[in-house]
Amino acid sequence: MATLAFSSALFFSSPSTTNKFLHPTYSIVSSSPRLSHSSPLSSSLTIFPTFLSKPLSTTSRSFSVCSLSVKASAAEKKKVLIVNTNSGGHAVIGFYFAKELLGSGHEVTILTVGDESSDKMKKPPFNRFSEIVSGGGKTVWGDPSDVGKVLGGAAFDVVLDNNGKDLDAVKPVADWAKSSGVKQFLFISSAGIYKSTDEPPHVEGDAVKADASHVGVEKYIAEVFDSWAIFRPQYMTGSGNNKDCEEWFFDSE
Numbered sequence: 172m173a174t175l176a177f178s179s180a181l182f183f184s185s186p187s188t189t190n191k192f193l194h195p196t197y198s199i200v201s202s203s204p205r206l207s208h209s210s211p212l213s214s215s216l217t218i219f220p221t222f223l224s225k226p227l228s229t230t231s232r233s234f235s236v237c238s239l240s241v242k243a244s245a246a247e248k249k250k251v252l253i254v255n256t257n258s259g260g261h262a263v264i265g266f267y268f269a270k271e272l273l274g275s276g277h278e279v280t281i282l283t284v285g286d287e288s289s290d291k292m293k294k295p296p297f298n299r300f301s302e303i304v305s306g307g308g309k310t311v312w313g314d315p316s317d318v319g320k321v322l323g324g325a326a327f328d329v330v331l332d333n334n335g336k337d338l339d340a341v342k343p344v345a346d347w348a349k350s351s352g353v354k355q356f357l358f359i360s361s362a363g364i365y366k367s368t369d370e371p372p373h374v375e376g377d378a379v380k381a382d383a384s385h386v387g388v389e390k391y392i393a394e395v396f397d398s399w400a401i402f403r404p405q406y407m408t409g410s411g412n413n414k415d416c417e418e419w420f421f422d423s424e
Contacts, residue, residue, distance in 0.1 A: 248277055254333060257292075280311065284315060336361075389401050
């Protein structure tokens with residue numbers, strides 16, 4: 172079971188009732204929300220969020236931290252491509268997605284931006300990619316804008332883009348996925364697209380910044396794919412995170 176923590180997060184997907192791959196439901200159970208869905212990709216993928224609010228020392232406001240425990244199992248094995256960023260706090264998301272899917276019996280390839288010899292690969296979570304390989308996964312490096320060439324014509328059922336922040340970066344991957352027959356497209360967006368609020372955490376339907384680059388990506392994915400899902404995390408913390416500033420913030424509170 173993979174466990175991550177982040178603040179003010181949101182997960183949502185395509186509303187189509189014919190979506191056979193990913194159709195989550197969200198409900199409030201006492202003070203502990205539960206998000207779960209069933210699909211051929213994951214016949215039992217359950218996310219248990221536990222929200223913890225703490226007051227800020229200098230104001231009367233508080234911040235919320237959400238710890239997620241993710242467990243997946245599969246009725247039908249899928250070939251999954253994860254396009255992973257080579258920097259920032261979101262890099263750890265692709266790492267744990269890969270490990271969880273491999274543990275459920277799926278075939279996973281993780282494409283990381285840049286070169287394997289880069290100094291960035293000496294930092295977590297990249298220096299733990301041997302765990303993906305030992306679990307049966309494949310790791311490759313290259314330019315996502317030329318994803319078809321990098322992958323040498325390999326075919327996939329599902330693509331997770333955990334790299335692009337604007338349409339220029341994501342569109343080549345999405346277009347390749349669509350033309351290659353990919354059935355489902357997942358995108359790691361950001362809770363940074365929301366307008367400021369005095370009552371965190373954000374929930375689906377909160378106002379977003381019209382000029383936020385992620386907004387254009389989300390709209391494009393919804394137009395191109397029948398089956399899609401978007402995640403909007405904010406600050407990541409936990410094992411494998413490579414941003415010391417965020418670790419310090421959460422550890423100090």
